[in-house]
Amino acid sequence: MNIIEVKNITKDYSNHRALDDVSLNIPKGSIFGLLGPNGAGKTSLIRIINQITGPDSGQVFFDGQPLGQQHISKIGYLPEERGLYKKMKVGEQLLYLAQLKGLSQKEAMEKLKIWFVKFDIKTWWDKSVSDLSKGMQQKVQFVSTVLHEPELIILDEPFSGFDPINANLIRDEILELKQKGSTIIFSTHRMETVEELCDNIALIHRAKKVLDGPKSLIKEQFKTNTFYIEYRGSLNGLEQKYQLENTKQSENDFLRTNIHLPAGITSNELLSDLLPQVEIRAFGENIPTMSDIFMRAVNEIPEA
Amino acid sequence: MRNIFLVIKREYMVRVKKKSFLIMTILAPVLFVGGYALVIWMAISSVDSKTVQVVDESGLFTNEFKDSESIKFSYLKSSIDSAKSHFTGSEANALVYIPKNVITSPKSVRIYAPKNVSMELKSEIEDVIEKQIENIKLSEAGITHKILEDSRVNVHSETISLSAEGEKTSSSSAATIIGGICAFLIYMSVFIYGTQVMRGVTEEKTSRIVEVIISSVKPYQLMMGKIIGVALVGLTQFLLWIFLTISLTTVASSVLSNKMPKDSKQMQQEMQKIQKGMPASQMATSGVDNPVAEVLGAVNSLNIPLIVSCFLFYYLGGYLFYSALFGAVGAAVDNDADTQQFMLPITLPIIFSFVFAQFVLRDPDGNLAFWTSMIPFTSPIIMMVRIPFGVPAWQIALSMVFLVLGFIGTIWVASRIYRVGILMYGKKVTYKELAKWIFYKV
Numbered sequence: 001m002n003i004i005e006v007k008n009i010t011k012d013y014s015n016h017r018a019l020d021d022v023s024l025n026i027p028k029g030s031i032f033g034l035l036g037p038n039g040a041g042k043t044s045l046i047r048i049i050n051q052i053t054g055p056d057s058g059q060v061f062f063d064g065q066p067l068g069q070q071h072i073s074k075i076g077y078l079p080e081e082r083g084l085y086k087k088m089k090v091g092e093q094l095l096y097l098a099q100l101k102g103l104s105q106k107e108a109m110e111k112l113k114i115w116f117v118k119f120d121i122k123t124w125w126d127k128s129v130s131d132l133s134k135g136m137q138q139k140v141q142f143v144s145t146v147l148h149e150p151e152l153i154i155l156d157e158p159f160s161g162f163d164p165i166n167a168n169l170i171r172d173e174i175l176e177l178k179q180k181g182s183t184i185i186f187s188t189h190r191m192e193t194v195e196e197l198c199d200n201i202a203l204i205h206r207a208k209k210v211l212d213g214p215k216s217l218i219k220e221q222f223k224t225n226t227f228y229i230e231y232r233g234s235l236n237g238l239e240q241k242y243q244l245e246n247t248k249q250s251e252n253d254f255l256r257t258n259i260h261l262p263a264g265i266t267s268n269e270l271l272s273d274l275l276p277q278v279e280i281r282a283f284g285e286n287i288p289t290m291s292d293i294f295m296r297a298v299n300e301i302p303e304a
Numbered sequence: 305m306r307n308i309f310l311v312i313k314r315e316y317m318v319r320v321k322k323k324s325f326l327i328m329t330i331l332a333p334v335l336f337v338g339g340y341a342l343v344i345w346m347a348i349s350s351v352d353s354k355t356v357q358v359v360d361e362s363g364l365f366t367n368e369f370k371d372s373e374s375i376k377f378s379y380l381k382s383s384i385d386s387a388k389s390h391f392t393g394s395e396a397n398a399l400v401y402i403p404k405n406v407i408t409s410p411k412s413v414r415i416y417a418p419k420n421v422s423m424e425l426k427s428e429i430e431d432v433i434e435k436q437i438e439n440i441k442l443s444e445a446g447i448t449h450k451i452l453e454d455s456r457v458n459v460h461s462e463t464i465s466l467s468a469e470g471e472k473t474s475s476s477s478a479a480t481i482i483g484g485i486c487a488f489l490i491y492m493s494v495f496i497y498g499t500q501v502m503r504g505v506t507e508e509k510t511s512r513i514v515e516v517i518i519s520s521v522k523p524y525q526l527m528m529g530k531i532i533g534v535a536l537v538g539l540t541q542f543l544l545w546i547f548l549t550i551s552l553t554t555v556a557s558s559v560l561s562n563k564m565p566k567d568s569k570q571m572q573q574e575m576q577k578i579q580k581g582m583p584a585s586q587m588a589t590s591g592v593d594n595p596v597a598e599v600l601g602a603v604n605s606l607n608i609p610l611i612v613s614c615f616l617f618y619y620l621g622g623y624l625f626y627s628a629l630f631g632a633v634g635a636a637v638d639n640d641a642d643t644q645q646f647m648l649p650i651t652l653p654i655i656f657s658f659v660f661a662q663f664v665l666r667d668p669d670g671n672l673a674f675w676t677s678m679i680p681f682t683s684p685i686i687m688m689v690r691i692p693f694g695v696p697a698w699q700i701a702l703s704m705v706f707l708v709l710g711f712i713g714t715i716w717v718a719s720r721i722y723r724v725g726i727l728m729y730g731k732k733v734t735y736k737e738l739a740k741w742i743f744y745k746v
Contacts, residue, residue: 052515052727099310
């Protein structure tokens with residue numbers, strides 16, 4: 001079941017195409033990473049999902065229905081360019097933002113109390129936003145994004161500007177929200193976050209979707225059939241059958257080498273070839289990191 | 305609808321709670337009434353009388369200098385030289401020397417004083433001397449005082465507006481004053497509250513909250529909410545000003561009236577004195593000569609309900625027309641400092657209408673008046689200037705229709721610029737781009 005289905009969306013701005021026939025599905029209950037270099041079109045797509053702008057062609061479905069006014073209160077959005085009214089008090093501001101998302105004043109008040117206790121920020125209620133540090137303001141922004149318990153939470157570069165402690169706090173909250181059944185879209189170019197949190201990803205580059213799917217499948221797809229081995233001894237004689245790459249000294253006179261397997265040869269066969277020759281300390285498959293995948297996918301696309 | 309109401313509420317509450325709002329609301333009437341009270345108080349309490357010594361060698365001015373509230377005259381019999389030498393030791397503020405040959409050479413009159421004498425004192429002394437010399441010369445020529453008095457004519461005309469309903473006393477001075485005040489109020493509030501809308505928009509942009517807001521509210525709703533919210537702030541301030549001014553005036557006048565009775569008694573006595581000395585023909589007109597009474601009388605002749613309702617309409621219409629444009633400027637730029645380049649085309653018509661208003665006051669039915677009161681850029685101010693003078697109903701109706709179309713137009717244009725502008729950062733925008741934004745599909 002997909003909470004969001006994007007179908008053939010194209011969006012043009014006066015001098016460039018922001019999105020070019022982009023289609024993707026965001027499964028319910030997942031953490032979805034929307035990746036891409038700066039200016040790829042991520043924010044344009046997010047704004048379309050938030051109904052801030054409309055697509056030139058194509059359609060977006062929310063829970064199977066065409067996206068409409070009634071979905072606004074089901075989405076929580078933390079934009080990359082985010083801020084608060086500087087001179088407004090924290091409590092009033094959160095009440096206002098919650099009411100704009102359709103909560104009644106009473107509901108908003110009750111929910112806010114829970115969050116203020118949870119984040120231990122009770123003393124902030126009557127503070128003016130301009131008296132808070134940047135990190136504190138971001139906590140307030142996060143609360144405003146999730147307060148109305150949206151089914152879909154869209155976070156655009158959520159960790160930029162957070163110190164590690166607050167970043168952890170927010171990360172835990174995100175995981176908890178996922179547990180409760182919310183779907184989360186991350187837009188980011190920080191691959192560590194993606195590696196750690198995302199179940200599914202889509203990569204957008206130069207307005208086009210380059211790849212998408214579950215993270216594990218994509219990693220499988222990007223595997224190069226390369227294994228690493230740490231060993232003592234010599235690999236002489238193996239270079240005819242295998243492609244040996246990047247041999248270097250590891251600690252305690254162990255060597256480390258990457259071995260690329262030709263098609264049709266399994267890792268077991270490699271092991272049986274290795275066993276008589278060297279003393280093996282470690283052996284494993286080189287799984288590409290998200291960062292590798294990102295770089296490869298982006299570099300494979302020629303400049304337009 | 306709920307959202308636009310929430311936006312209005314926020315815009316209103318944030319501004320009304322501001323300290324500057326409170327200060328402005330209280331300070332303006334206090335300064336206004338205080339200023340007036342001070343002037344009146346000074347006028348009443350300036351019994352700080354001066355003494356003036358007179359050395360009259362000609363002997364023509366004995367008892368011609370009358371003591372008044374502020375000046376006491378004393379005649380010295382001594383020669384001018386001894387008077388001068390004693391002057392520094394005396395308490396007198398000035399010494400007037402009238403030589404023997406004053407009639408033939410009036411310029412030889414001298415006023416001696418330790419400091420410069422006030423214009424008021426100087427002209428009063430000169431007045432008395434001039435009148436006396438004039439009288440002497442006239443009687444030498446055989447013209448008596450009686451003939452002179454009879455020859456003075458005071459022409460006073462009353463303007464009477466002729467219309468189907470019959471004759472009605474009107475007053476062009478009352479119309480001028482009312483029209484001028486209305487125009488000025490509209491001019492001020494368009495500026496003050498228009499800029500507030502603009503500031504509000506740039507504030508949302510620079511603080512980067514706008515994207516969060518428009519993920520819940522349509523940009524159009526946000527803009528209209530702001531415009532309406534600020535309008536209500538203006539209205540609140542306006543009503544508070546009126547209320548405070550009236551109550552302060554009441555308090556101030558009751559305080560001042562403790563000082564008043566003495567003065568008003570004196571005034572009455574003086575009035576009686578003057579009237580006794582006056583021929584009957586002039587006495588009849590003296591009452592009407594008082595311009596204040598005339599204006600107050602004439603105000604009743606003006607169509608007050610029409611003026612008030614038109615004022616409200618043009619006040620609101622002018623504000624909507626311009627504040628939308630101000631809002632668009634706020635959306636087009638990144639911060640307050642950049643607003644200047646787009647402000648000019650908006651402020652110019654407002655300033656021009658205020659300048660035109662001066663000409664229209666002189667010729668309320670001319671071509672300039674007609675056209676400027678039709679064009680929505682100037683009509684809110686100009687039409688309000690004209691209305692107290694009487695404007696044909698079809699012209700008012702036409703001008704209103706144009707203004708409504710005008711503000712619908714500016715709001716439409718502004719909202720097109722606004723929805724693009726609020727998400728545009730770090731770009732110096734040109735007029736050409738603004739024009740493009742209007743036709744963007746968003």
